[in-house]
Amino acid sequence: MKVKEKVAVIGAGSWGTALAMVLADNGHEVRLWAHNEARIKEINEQHTNQQYLPDIKLPANIKGYSSLKEALAGVEQVILAVPTKAIREVLGLMKECQEQPLVIVHVSKGIEPNTLLRISEMIEEEMPDGLYKDIVVLSGPSHAEEVSLRHPTTVTVSSKNMAAAELIQDLFMNQHFRVYTNADLIGVEIGGALKNIIALAAGISDGLGYGDNAKAALITRGLAEIARLGTKMGANPLTFSGLTGIGDLIVTCTSVHSRNWRAGNMLGKGHKLEEVLDKMGMVVEGVRTTKAAHQLSDKYEVNMPITDALYQILFQDQDPKAAVDELMARMKKREMEDLVNIHSETLTEE
Incomplete structure (x- = not known):
């Protein structure tokens, strides 16, 4: 009872x-x-x-x-x-x-x-x-x-x-x-906050008319960014494969209920940030969090290309399509490199 x-x-x-x-x-x-x-x-x-x-x-x-x-x-x-x-x-x-x-x-x-x-x-x-x-x-x-x-x-x-x-x-x-x-307070808070950045990016991708391939890439590579930064800040990397990591990313990046996705979608369709925020009528946490995450990536020297691209769109008037094109043209790298690095850093700290 x-x-x-x-x-x-x-x-x-x-x-x-x-x-x-x-x-x-x-x-x-x-x-x-x-x-x-x-x-x-x-x-x-x-x-x-x-x-x-x-x-x-x-x-x-x-x-x-x-x-x-x-x-x-x-x-x-x-x-x-x-x-x-x-x-x-x-x-x-x-x-x-x-x-x-x-x-x-x-x-x-x-x-x-x-x-x-x-x-x-x-x-x-x-x-x-x-x-x-x-x-x-x-x-x-x-x-x-x-x-x-x-x-x-x-x-x-x-x-x-x-x-x-x-x-x-x-x-x-x-x-x-x-x-x-979940005993990982840092990971739970970081995962919940940073997923809003990726949801904004997913909305932009949909607003530009790109398909599920692009969104799947944003979600998975976005998760790698969240895990890189979160681990540097002291989180358990396993947290990001749970509810406040991949779970929150899926629901926020794929649903019209998500105000961050809706805001990104309008940005992708050519609306300016001030206009988007005015139309939403509710707080879009991802906008403010993008600024904080950009500062955190500098502080912890963590590579966060999706966050950087979104920061340029929101605060430096970068064209959304040009920002996506720059992301796709980045230098080649191995997919598992991030996971190996995160695992190695965790073992070193232990």
Whole structure:
């Protein structure tokens, strides 16, 4: 028998709302917080969130809050479901009104440009030790639209404290939403963040009219880039063959549900970045992450040609077709060279 908890979900976008539904299905008392009072009124009176999850009926045990203090009252676990760029601001608000140390579960996928911090590191930097018990990341191949329809979904949770990861595994897991644990916190965060870069590139490829051959190449070579950088940063390379590596790449690079794929698709069709972001109406994490990954590739001296090409398209006004042509014209190399190098570096560190 699962213990029923009071859980706060901070951020009533598509992903925060979908995860609130999972928690509500498990019988928990769910407090869903957002700045937008009209959205909170809709959640409480209509039990819908039409802007983000059209035509989905929310469980009655999800209650919307516009007061963060009220949302956090008496809870021990908080789900942080806001874009990477908003995390520091929201943590600042939480520090002012929370009553007790919290288990903070972040579910966003990004890296902060310039500081080059993963989200768990941002939380550690912003929150004094006495204000959080543990930090957990939840990540994996998961479209909010499908989770809200209770389609089968599988994700991973990770933490420096695996007991905390197991606590969150129990909090979320049900017959529709399967949760694994993974001790590789760095790998889970890096895989989840960098797959958005490859999804943007896959969308560009589709927008240019290229076929499945090109997309398959982007996914597999993109995975090699993610593994090269992640291993340099201390991740276990095996993580990238799991849910937050190849699993997340497949779902994000091949589905119209993916906002990163959709943004890339528009770029490939000739739209400018500012126009694309304006039309999307939601945060496209891959754009910001591309800037951070470009900086990380320099810092760790890791070759990341797809990331570099995307950086040129997004921030240096490179023509998408010309960038793809340059990728194809790169010097020849052996396919297994990357895997051999990653394996050798891992053995050396051990």
